Amino acid sequence: MKKAISAVLAATLLLAACTTPGGGGGGAAFPSSTINLTVAFGAGGGTDLTARAFQAAGSQYFNDQPITVSNVTGGGGATWYSQGHLQDADGYEVTVVTVEIVTLPLLQDVPFTPDDYRYVVMMNFPAAAITVHADSPWYTLQDLLDEAAENPSQIRVGNSGVNAIWDLHTHALSQAAGVSFNHIPYEGAAPAVVALMAGEIDAVAVSAAEVSTQVLDGTFRLLAVAASERLDSFPDVPTHGELGLDVPNIGGWRGLALPAGASDEVVAEFEARAAQVIASQEFNDIMSGADLTVNFLGSADFTAYVQEQQAFFADMIEELGLRE
Amino acid sequence: MELELVMTAVGNVFEPETFITMIVGVVLGVLIGALPGLTATMGVALLLPLTFGMAPLPGLLVLISVFFGAIYGGSIPAILLKTPGTPAAAVTVIDGYELTKQGLGGRAMSISIVSAVFGGLFSTTVLILVAPQLAQVALRFNSPEYFALALFGLSIIISLSSTASLSKGIMVGLFGILISMIGVDPIIGVARFTFGNINLLGGLSFIPILIGIFAFAQVLVMIEELFMGKRSDPPMKIKSVFPRLSDLNRCKWTMLRSATFGSLMGAMPGVGADISAYISYNEERRWSKHRENMGNGEIAGVAAPETANSATAGGSFIPLLTLGIPGDAVTAVILGALVMQGVRPGPALFTEQRELLYSIFSGMIVSNLLLLVVAFIGLRFFIKILSIKKEFLIPAVVVLCVIGAFAINNNIFDVWVMLIMGFIWYAVGKFGFPQSPLIIALILGPMAEREFRRSLVLSNGSYSIFWESPIVVVLVTLAMITLFMPVLKPIFLKIFKPAKPASNGGQDNE
Numbered sequence: 111m112k113k114a115i116s117a118v119l120a121a122t123l124l125l126a127a128c129t130t131p132g133g134g135g136g137g138a139a140f141p142s143s144t145i146n147l148t149v150a151f152g153a154g155g156g157t158d159l160t161a162r163a164f165q166a167a168g169s170q171y172f173n174d175q176p177i178t179v180s181n182v183t184g185g186g187g188a189t190w191y192s193q194g195h196l197q198d199a200d201g202y203e204v205t206v207v208t209v210e211i212v213t214l215p216l217l218q219d220v221p222f223t224p225d226d227y228r229y230v231v232m233m234n235f236p237a238a239a240i241t242v243h244a245d246s247p248w249y250t251l252q253d254l255l256d257e258a259a260e261n262p263s264q265i266r267v268g269n270s271g272v273n274a275i276w277d278l279h280t281h282a283l284s285q286a287a288g289v290s291f292n293h294i295p296y297e298g299a300a301p302a303v304v305a306l307m308a309g310e311i312d313a314v315a316v317s318a319a320e321v322s323t324q325v326l327d328g329t330f331r332l333l334a335v336a337a338s339e340r341l342d343s344f345p346d347v348p349t350h351g352e353l354g355l356d357v358p359n360i361g362g363w364r365g366l367a368l369p370a371g372a373s374d375e376v377v378a379e380f381e382a383r384a385a386q387v388i389a390s391q392e393f394n395d396i397m398s399g400a401d402l403t404v405n406f407l408g409s410a411d412f413t414a415y416v417q418e419q420q421a422f423f424a425d426m427i428e429e430l431g432l433r434e
Numbered sequence: 435m436e437l438e439l440v441m442t443a444v445g446n447v448f449e450p451e452t453f454i455t456m457i458v459g460v461v462l463g464v465l466i467g468a469l470p471g472l473t474a475t476m477g478v479a480l481l482l483p484l485t486f487g488m489a490p491l492p493g494l495l496v497l498i499s500v501f502f503g504a505i506y507g508g509s510i511p512a513i514l515l516k517t518p519g520t521p522a523a524a525v526t527v528i529d530g531y532e533l534t535k536q537g538l539g540g541r542a543m544s545i546s547i548v549s550a551v552f553g554g555l556f557s558t559t560v561l562i563l564v565a566p567q568l569a570q571v572a573l574r575f576n577s578p579e580y581f582a583l584a585l586f587g588l589s590i591i592i593s594l595s596s597t598a599s600l601s602k603g604i605m606v607g608l609f610g611i612l613i614s615m616i617g618v619d620p621i622i623g624v625a626r627f628t629f630g631n632i633n634l635l636g637g638l639s640f641i642p643i644l645i646g647i648f649a650f651a652q653v654l655v656m657i658e659e660l661f662m663g664k665r666s667d668p669p670m671k672i673k674s675v676f677p678r679l680s681d682l683n684r685c686k687w688t689m690l691r692s693a694t695f696g697s698l699m700g701a702m703p704g705v706g707a708d709i710s711a712y713i714s715y716n717e718e719r720r721w722s723k724h725r726e727n728m729g730n731g732e733i734a735g736v737a738a739p740e741t742a743n744s745a746t747a748g749g750s751f752i753p754l755l756t757l758g759i760p761g762d763a764v765t766a767v768i769l770g771a772l773v774m775q776g777v778r779p780g781p782a783l784f785t786e787q788r789e790l791l792y793s794i795f796s797g798m799i800v801s802n803l804l805l806l807v808v809a810f811i812g813l814r815f816f817i818k819i820l821s822i823k824k825e826f827l828i829p830a831v832v833v834l835c836v837i838g839a840f841a842i843n844n845n846i847f848d849v850w851v852m853l854i855m856g857f858i859w860y861a862v863g864k865f866g867f868p869q870s871p872l873i874i875a876l877i878l879g880p881m882a883e884r885e886f887r888r889s890l891v892l893s894n895g896s897y898s899i900f901w902e903s904p905i906v907v908v909l910v911t912l913a914m915i916t917l918f919m920p921v922l923k924p925i926f927l928k929i930f931k932p933a934k935p936a937s938n939g940g941q942d943n944e
Binding site for chain 2: 152153155158159162165166179180181182183184185186188189192217218219220221263264266271272273292293294295296297300301303304305307308310311323324326327329396399400401432
């Protein structure tokens, strides 16, 4: 009996150990102990997969120190983003940051700002896209926008959640095109994709990766992507810019960040090693396997980009009156 | 040709690497499911990075084995300790623990194993035979239909409460709906009842509440009994751990009905094993020959939810494999694994990658058969929990409660939620307030609200979206009948048996 109980307990502790952020240690050569990545979203999502790809490929570039991934979820990312910047700034406690770190403080009352973090590397940029059912009469984005102009607020565009990044993209698109949509929120991208398949909505505004299965098998038609260049995975799909729409690159970008207190040396050291991971074959293989692109930005560019995004979303959210 | 394909597929599953990882997967799954707070989702997610380096088939089958193992594993503490290991096993507590108190825990455990395996095999068969057709039917369920389904599910609160106290059940249900409204509003994004607390933005997590009101509240009851020197539970002798033929015979229709319900509900994206377990249990209270006995330690009351939740697990592969749509969190992780291995679910999988598809099917069947063996071997050990002295059991369960509540989000706030809900339930439980309505309300209340409001957004505010759908009309009618049954029943009885005065007075068993 005791055996059974102790086996159960051992298993629990083992699992707990795998998921609990441990203390980092200082040392002469960085890194000298475990690197802990914390994801503010659930296991199995794109952010989690990106972190786990970094984990799988990364150890050898960090002096063979183990890399752990844990998920502290809640509040659409707010739960961890309000704690992540309070961790030790020695480079061992890393937050996997996403675009929500910029949008949440603009939309809600949360105890963090994007300035509480130092941005080290961007790893991935899934671009927003507009997708319709293959049976629909819309073959280009212009078709859809014309229809929306004739019937204001009648075209139903699904998204992964109210004011989530794909919803904000729909707002930006309708602003740029001078039309209005009926925004339909779902609990994540998957239910929104189901709704488009079932014909409950007219279009879905999630990333191209999230609809690639249905686009490739001919159920859906991808109309346009909100990126500066066409996607490698869908070279026939035009960008918003090509269609003459002034929409900036909007996407659920993902990267790594340290608390604001991290020194320049720590950031530089981490950036150098992380850049090697992101350039590695293994990382790229895992990412492409998961339908995720690799979009590297170093610390300086990433920081500048975050500031740019902050200004853009602040204007947009102000103009649309989205803040509660 | 067909036969050759099947032979190759079965052969693939019995490749040593694949077969051994599946055994490991089933064992891990059962343990993860049996530990409250460690869910199937978490188990599958933890193993996901390990599968990156594996060949596609063993990588996928280890995750599938964990999934089936965990769904079964949840029933172990539900039956033995009144503590569901997973939300899907919450309803198993009702009759399962009652049986344990009567010294029949072994029979409850063995019927739960048989039910889980039967549900898994049945739903896999459904998946093999009619998956593409069923997936198309499931797509007929849109927001208004999901609202109607949630409303129907909520009406179960009434029928589940009628044995204890109707008004208490309704009070608990409304309390559940109230606390389920905490957090950011699903349609317009406004924070509700958060009082500026960051931890409440995402709402209260369900698992810590589940652990609090079942496991922790039960620990408090045990502590009280210990200090009062009360030995209320008789020493539990386990006579046999093998299922009796009479038990199997008693449950055969229950299992068949629940497996059918479970598979169908699994095919609908967005209906999880927890919901289908409650609905099946309730349908058995309506249709089973043994319905009078349900709630008082009825074997069929264990078989129904356990068959249904495993069948739902298998059924959730229907939208996953045919449409590439994950129906719940676990299949979302499995979808990630599939894509990562270069397998693109959808119609093409059924035409172009048939060897892999048939290997997955064979693997699902084999993992259920492995579960049968592993579970019966494990049963001999698990059942000994009953002979542990309370003094040793209590600290162990407290540790599990805290770890489980913490592990779900890695957030200490959830531990407080668990403790507070446990104390509340320890107190109100003394007055006969049932737990089930709270669980049902927490699962289905948010679903009913968001689907109702989304329907209205879709229709630009017109309520006609609801009665345009025949499915909605049928489900809402059923919900209304269930809802007003306590009022209607005496009237019916009066009409049909005028001599006998109908009275509910005798049912007050507090």
